[in-house]
Amino acid sequence: xxxxxxxxxxxxxxxxxxxxxxxxxxxxxxxxxxxxxxxxxxxxxxxxxxxxxxxxxxxxxxxxxxxxxxxxxxxxxxxxxxxxxxxxxxxxxxxxxxxxxxxxxxxxxxxxxxxxxxxxxxxxxxxxxxxxxxxxxxxxxxxxxxxxxxxxxxxxxxxxxxxxxxxx
Numbered sequence: 001x002x003x004x005x006x007x008x009x010x011x012x013x014x015x016x017x018x019x020x021x022x023x024x025x026x027x028x029x030x031x032x033x034x035x036x037x038x039x040x041x042x043x044x045x046x047x048x049x050x051x052x053x054x055x056x057x058x059x060x061x062x063x064x065x066x067x068x069x070x071x072x073x074x075x076x077x078x079x080x081x082x083x084x085x086x087x088x089x090x091x092x093x094x095x096x097x098x099x100x101x102x103x104x105x106x107x108x109x110x111x112x113x114x115x116x117x118x119x120x121x122x123x124x125x126x127x128x129x130x131x132x133x134x135x136x137x138x139x140x141x142x143x144x145x146x147x148x149x150x151x152x153x154x155x156x157x158x159x160x161x162x163x164x165x166x167x168x
Contacts, residue, residue: 036156037062037080037084038086039064040055041091042088042115043088044088045068051115054142055145060153060156064080064082068092070091070093070099073087073091073094083111084110085100087115088115090116098130112131112133113135115137116135116137117138123135
């Protein structure tokens with residue numbers, strides 16, 4: 001099942017600007033204000049829902065679409081051009097590794113995070129070989145997501161106080 005999600009951001013719905021703090025405080029562009037768009041792909045509905053919820057809790061991220069296989073993720077990425085794609089490694093129709101390789105080839109600017117249930121060192125090297133930016137074990141996803149976002153989008157860092165304010 002492929003889904004494009006339309007979320008009304010409370011920040012935009014109120015009409016009040018909510019600029020993100022960045023490494024360069026003088027920057028005030030539209031790109032700094034917009035959340036980081038995320039495409040999430042996982043073939044297990046409960047895991048997909050959990051990943052969407054965890055990503056939705058992050059103050060800088062907004063899930064814009066979900067997919068249940070690699071081919072659907074590739075198609076949605078072509079349509080929506082998300083800034084971040086979160087891919088399960090093992091999916092039907094198109095394996096996550098193949099989808100990551102094709103995404104990296106077609107859209108080198110996209111950030112790609114692979115997720116996996118286990119920590120196989122050989123598979124971890126395969127993620128890097130196909131161009132994924134990193135791999136997070138699903139068990140640790142909630143704990144590792146904030147540091148991953150800071151690493152992949154250093155220009156979008158916000159203070160802990162700002163992060164807490166955005167969660168309200």
